[in-house]
Amino acid sequence: MRTVELLCSPELDEAVRAAWDRLAAAGLPSLARNAHPTNRPHLTLASVDEFPAGAQQRLADLCDAALPLPARLDRVTVLDGSAPLVWLVRPTPQLVALHGAVWDVLAGAPGPHPWHLPGRWVPHLSLALRFRDADRRRARAVTGPERPGGEFVAARSYDSDTRTVSELTPACPRPGA
Numbered sequence: 001m002r003t004v005e006l007l008c009s010p011e012l013d014e015a016v017r018a019a020w021d022r023l024a025a026a027g028l029p030s031l032a033r034n035a036h037p038t039n040r041p042h043l044t045l046a047s048v049d050e051f052p053a054g055a056q057q058r059l060a061d062l063c064d065a066a067l068p069l070p071a072r073l074d075r076v077t078v079l080d081g082s083a084p085l086v087w088l089v090r091p092t093p094q095l096v097a098l099h100g101a102v103w104d105v106l107a108g109a110p111g112p113h114p115w116h117l118p119g120r121w122v123p124h125l126s127l128a129l130r131f132r133d134a135d136r137r138r139a140r141a142v143t144g145p146e147r148p149g150g151e152f153v154a155a156r157s158y159d160s161d162t163r164t165v166s167e168l169t170p171a172c173p174r175p176g177a
Helices: 010-025 055-066 093-105 133-143
Strands: 002-008 042-048 069-078 085-089 124-128 149-159 164-167
Touching: 002 010, 002 055, 010 069, 010 085, 010 124, 010 133, 010 149, 042 093, 042 124, 055 093, 055 149, 069 093, 069 133, 085 133, 124 133
Parallel strands: none
Antiparallel strands: 002 042, 002 149, 069 085, 069 149, 085 124, 149 164
8 A cells, every 4th residue: 555645744743742642641542652663643645555657756746836734633533433533634725635636646546545535535633543432532631622733744655565654745844944
């Protein structure tokens, strides 16, 4: 499987990691326990079995032109009742446009993951995998009422066969930096 993922600005990354830590400290499932070096907060735009020829460069160019994008988190919920615990991302018009453009590049790619397809995609940052809906209230209390914001500042692709990531774009400099 290959993905297209957006990476968070330092302040947004820190807010998500703090929520991971609070969940773990409360004895709840949390991505804080995932020690793999590629584990970091990210927004998955697409996942397919493999990229079509030339797609990686086209995706890199597309993301490079679109980033940075503003990001604002919304409520914490469990997708599908017994799946990931997530922090929903408010879908700005720019984010929705980038998502659609990524899928235009990946049109015809084998094995598209249905959760990420246009019309079905729920933009989110994962907090825990294999989470029970029964623990959702407690998780919301632990993560707190804040709705952090920041930006998506870089793009990468994860390869599940090699368990490695490849950079699609470098982190964007902040305006005025």
